Every structure is written in C-alpha cells, then in structure tokens.
Amino acid sequence: KAGVTQTPRYLIKTRGQQVTLSCSPISGHRSVSWYQQTPGQGLQFLFEYFSETQRNKGNFPGRFSGRQFSNSRSEMNVSTLELGDSALYLCASSLPSGGAEETQYFGPGTRLLVL
Amino acid sequence: DAKTTQPPSMDCAEGRAANLPCNHSTISGNEYVYWYRQIHSQGPQYIIHGLKNNETNEMASLIITEDRKSSTLILPHATLRDTAVYYCIVKRAGGTSYGKLTFGQGTILTVHP
Numbered sequence: 722k723a724g725v726t727q728t729p730r731y732l733i734k735t736r737g738q739q740v741t742l743s744c745s746p747i748s749g750h751r752s753v754s755w756y757q758q759t760p761g762q763g764l765q766f767l768f769e770y771f772s773e774t775q776r777n778k779g780n781f782p783g784r785f786s787g788r789q790f791s792n793s794r795s796e797m798n799v800s801t802l803e804l805g806d807s808a809l810y811l812c813a814s815s816l817p818s819g820g821a822e823e824t825q826y827f828g829p830g831t832r833l834l835v836l
Numbered sequence: 837d838a839k840t841t842q843p844p845s846m847d848c849a850e851g852r853a854a855n856l857p858c859n860h861s862t863i864s865g866n867e868y869v870y871w872y873r874q875i876h877s878q879g880p881q882y883i884i885h886g887l888k889n890n891e892t893n894e895m896a897s898l899i900i901t902e903d904r905k906s907s908t909l910i911l912p913h914a915t916l917r918d919t920a921v922y923y924c925i926v927k928r929a930g931g932t933s934y935g936k937l938t939f940g941q942g943t944i945l946t947v948h949p
Contacts, residue, residue, distance in 0.1 A: 725879075754935035764880070764923075769935025777934040811879050815935070823929060824870070825937060827879035 722748055725814050725828035733834045739800040742831045746793050746814030753795040754825060755787060758809040770795055799833075807835045837938050838863040838926040845944040848918075854911040856943050858924030861905040867928045869900060870937070871909045873920040873945075880923065880939075883909065914947045921945075 726745045734740050746753050755767040766779040770789035787797040793814075799806055809832050813825035841859040848854040860869065868887050872880040884891055884898045886907070891898045897910040911918055923942040927933055 752935050754937075756937075756939075763941065764937075764939035766936045766938070771934070777936050779936070809877065813879075813935075813937075823927075823935065824882055824885060825935070826882055827872075829879050830877075832877075 725812055725826055727810075727812050727828040727831050729831060730829065731832050731834075733836060734802050735836050736802055736804060738802050739798060740802060740833060741796055741798045742810055742812075742833075744795045744797075744812030744814075744828060746795070746812075747826055750814035750816055750826075751793050752815045752823065753789055753793065754813045754815075755795070755797050756811040756813065757781070758811060758830070759805075759807070764811070767797065802835045804835050807833060809833075837928055837933055837936075838867055840924045840926055840940055842922070842924050842940065842943045844941065845946070848911075848914045848945060848947050850915060850947055850949050851913055854914040854918065854945060854947070856909040856911075856922050856924075856945065857906065858909070859906045860924070860926045863904050863926050864928065865904075867926045869898065869904075869907050870925045870927055871896070871898065872923045872925065872937075872939075873918075874923070874942075875917075875920045883922075914945075916947050916949065919945060919947045 752771045754769040769777040789795045809830045813827045815823045870885040871883040874880045900907045921942040
C-alpha cells in the first residue's frame with residue numbers, strides 16, 4: 722500500500738505571497754493532520770481534518786488554513802507569507818478511530834523557504 | 837495530553853540493544869504511549885504504541901511499567917540506520933486530541949560502529 726504523499730517536496734516563495742501544499746493520505750485513511758517543523762519550535766500541530774471537517778486546530782494565526790476533499794486528500798494554504806513560515810510542513814494520515822487509538826503515518830514533508 | 841521527559845541524547849554500539857527511556861508520570865488511564873523516530877529531514881516514522889501491556893513488533897519492543905508512569909523503547913540490535921531522533925508521545929484518543937500528536941524534543945540516538 723502506498724504511503725502518504727506530499728507535493729511539492731520543495732518550494733521557494735517570497736514574502737507576501739501565498740502557497741498551497743497538497744497531501745494524499747494512505748488509501749482508506751480518512752483523517753489528515755498537518756504539522757509545521759522548525760529548528761526553533763520543533764514539530765507543532767496545525768490542524769486535523771476528518772470527513773471534510775476540521776476537528777481540531779493548533780495555535781497558529783488565521784493565515785494558515787486547510788481543507789479536505791471528499792476523497793480525503795487535503796490541502797493547506799498559507800497566505801501573506803512571512804520569513805518565519807520557512808519550515809518543513811508535514812502531513813500525517815490515520816484511519817477513523819471511533820475513540821480508539823489513532824496511529825498516524827507521516828509523509829516526507831514539503832520544505833518551504835520564504836525569501 | 838500528558839507531558840513526557842526524555843534524555844536529550846544517547847549513544848549505542850552497533851549490534852547492541854538500544855534502550856530509550858521515557859517518563860510520563862502524569863499519564864491518564866485512557867492515554868496511549870506512542871514512539872516515533874525521525875531521521876534527518878524526513879517525516880517521522882511510526883515505531884510502536886501501547887496502552888498497558890508490553891508490545892513487540894518487527895522494529896522494536898515497548899516496555900511500560902505497571903504504574904504506567906514510564907516506558908522504555910528497545911531496539912534489540914541497533915544498526916547505523918537507527919541513528920535518529922526518537923520521540924515518546926502520550927496521546928488521549930478522540931475529543932480535543934483529535935489528530936494531534938504533541939512532540940517534545942526527543943532523544944537523539946547515535947549508533948556507533
């Protein structure tokens with residue numbers, strides 16, 4: 722079974738621009754979570770989507786948004802990019818849990834550089 | 837979700853067992869212990885998880901103390917490819933924890949030839 726895929730793998734943008742990152746979960750997985758990883762803050766949770774609905778959200782400004790499609794694929798968008806948004810953006814998928822444990826499987830990430 | 841404490845770094849000789857400790861003294865009864873690792877600049881890789889009982893899979897073993905306040909991840913025969921940052925995470929299923937893993941600083945494991 723194919724793993725989580727993320728596109729693009731690398732991206733360079735300039736301040737003020739916006740960016741859209743894409744994530745395709747493992748087949749059959751319906752929950753998609755997004756994380757930001759920076760050297761200073763480590764791995765931080767952005768948000769989680771399940772059945773096209775955002776169920777949970779981390780402590781990030783409104784410039785960070787996401788959505789999920791009916792096929793469980795997800796996109797995240799960052800508007801008005803700042804230098805501090807340079808990071809590795811990771812997507813993880815999991816099966817619906819119904820309250821049981823939710824093991825997440827991560828993609829390779831998209832490395833974003835903001836100049 | 838409960839907070840975890842891990843040593844910042846550990847060394848291990850190739851071929852020997854690597855035992856990575858994790859303290860989670862405030863863990864609740866419905867919280868799971870997860871272990872992930874991250875090799876430089878790659879996405880975190882799931883290793884193993886457990887609730888109460890010890891668990892083993894093809895990658896590692898997880899030993900959880902009876903009071904559940906600490907656990908140990910065991911890599912039975914470490915190789916150079918096991919050099920990575922290892923994260924111990926405690927997570928409650930569902931509710932406000934939907935889809936959220938809280939990563940700490942982890943333990944940098946270096947396997948030496």
